[in-house]
Amino acid sequence: MLRTINLGRDYYVKDKNGSKTKVEAVKNVCLTLNENNSYSLVGESGSGKSTLAKLIMSLEKPTTGEIYLDNKNIALMRKKQLRILRSDFQMVLQDSYSALNPKMKIYDSIAEPIRNFEKLTLIQEKETIESLITKVELPVSSLKKYPYQLSGGQQKRVCIARAIATNPKFIVFDEAVSGLDVTVRKKILDLLLKLRSDIKSTYLFITHDIDVAFYMADNIAVMKDGEIVEYIKNIKSLNGFKHEYSRMLIDSLPPLYPKQRDYQEAI
Amino acid sequence: MLGKIIKNKQAVIGLIMIIIVLIAAVLAPVIAPNDPMKVNITKKFQNNSSEYPLGTDQLGRCVFSRLVYGARYSLGIVIPILLVVALLSIILGTSAAYVGGKFDRIFILISDMVMAFPPLVIVLALVGSLGQGILNLAFAMIFSVWVWYAKVVRSYVLIEKNKDYVTAAIIAGSTDKDIIIKHIVPNILPSLIVFFSTGVAGMILMISGFSFLGLGIEAGTPEWGAMLSGAKQYIYSRPYMIAYPGICILFTAAGFNLFGEALRDIISP
Amino acid sequence: MSKKILEVENLRINVLDGTPLVKGVSFRVCKGRVLGIIGESGSGKTMTCKAIMQLLSKKNFDISGKIEFKNRNMLDMKEKEINKIIGKDISMIMQNPMTAFNPMFKIGNQIIETLMTHSNITKKDAYDIGVKELEKMNLDRAHEIMNSYPYSLSGGMLQRIMIAISLMLTPSVIIADEATTALDVKTQSLILSEFERIRDNDIGLIVVSHDFGVIARIADDVIVMKDGEIIENGTVYDIFDNTKDDYTKELLSARLLRKEVS
Structure with a gap:
């Protein structure tokens, strides 16, 4: 459904002397995402995973390569054509507080994508929005609130409601659960898993936390310095990773039980 | 926000001062005891009396009435100018920042050129070539100050444009028009209101300054700057004549x- | 039982209008042991740490109970005495290292300044101590770091420098408040190893976190906090293996269970 071919993105960074140096944030990324599947992309900060997310979402133009969404090359598309397609691919950003317009009520924030893509009567619109907010397990009364009146977890749920409002074919989650308390994180992740079996979208979960990646997806790619260094389909256990870098990320994970730590301290 | 304004002493004092001036401007015909334009040479330089609360000037006109009407002129010129400038600078500043690229660079180039001259010089040159008159003065002022405001608007929009909620709106399929009107403008508006309301004081001073120099406003008009200018020859014999309009300007600007x-302070604690 | 250094007894913190934030918390910190405090945001864990660091102004908060350091109640001390202890004997590592440094000065200057305010040494000695401590923290090119500004270093790097600075003053207690939350797993793992080293230096360590993974890795004793109260306390093995409390169980179930790594 979504295919990237040799996707690359360069940046030019000026150093102290004013001379420009080329930084390849994303290099030769070839990914194929199939319908109704779940994928994770793991990498540390600076690995280029956020840039890749922006490229896939066509928020930035790639330097090289192509992105096909259902055989249409969206990398070459004009803004107007792209806008019409946006109902098919959605994204949940990392910081949900800043991703919501502080001057807009939750109702209007969720209504925004619906109004852009569908022509509904006011009553239909209200019904749709109320069903969306119940889907993300928030009370209907929160629609009248402003973003600052909600907790971090609730704001995240609002962003999720916005993302699923247009029944997209696939959704990118860019570090969507980092910065949340672990209990909240677990609830959000479980909600997303539940929603996926419901709406049958493809998820691309971008995260630095291999635990989250493994929890959310069957297919995991590990990214380092702009390249995908390992890709495992239908992963069953973290032992499946063989690449040295992936192993290092796994070994850095904190233990689940205190008795495992003696083993880790020995390393 | 309204609650916060009421709690803030400084805001309340400022607001009361503005309201006093506004009342004077709106209700000038009711408040003023005499016709501010009526010349009566026989009654020149009269002292305070029940007929003339603050006495009369060199032409026997009622000083108090002239001061009250002066509020009309000062606000009557400044507020339309401000509205035009606000509209112009929001449109230009927002589009320059939002569109970016070449359009933005041309905008920067033009505004840098205009900003190279002090507003006073531009107004002097324009009024000099266009001729006297309130409209010409207003035009000259708009021309000389819009860049300063547009540049500020531009910088606010640049900050706002890179925020996540704008990205989220793009992803949600909003058009550029919707993004500007529904997202960016409502978020920069509070800061702009602050910026423009402090700008009013500067403009009132500017208008008075120009009419003091004899620019734009016809002689005899009860405008504070012009009154100040008319009273300057009597600074030693009748200093209060120059003090009254001065105090009015100070009061409004303050x-x-x-x-x-x-x-x-209220918006950005 | 090892020797206790810091004891908090029945600590209560109220906002002046009466809203309680911490409702009677007691625990002790011992030499060479790590106390883990776990709870969600709003549980009062950060407030407790701030109270120990005397960061809460008496103008805004009403603090009662006992914070006993070396057998003296810090809540009764004069400000002068407190200033001698805080920052030197008890120091804190915060969540966001970016805000802990002054962006206008080089790291080296900030290290030297900290050292010189707390002990009587020359600038040259302070610099040497700084370099030595940075090297101990497994930071290569210590001289280069001393000469760089905070913005040019990564979050993980700054956090390690922060720890190095706290260690330079040879404190007895270090409080780490969500010190690894903003970092990625690799750096977190590095920092946690540094914490192990701190513990082995006979320093009492308080690690505050919302993540049971961090607690499992480092803590010896654990207290679970919720709404300003201690829900449960015990050794780390007690809490993980035999907890009776529903809230602790909920927190434990928030871990993403992975298939075991062999």
């Missing part, structure tokens, strides 16, 4: 400044 500054 009112807007106090209010604007307080608003700024």
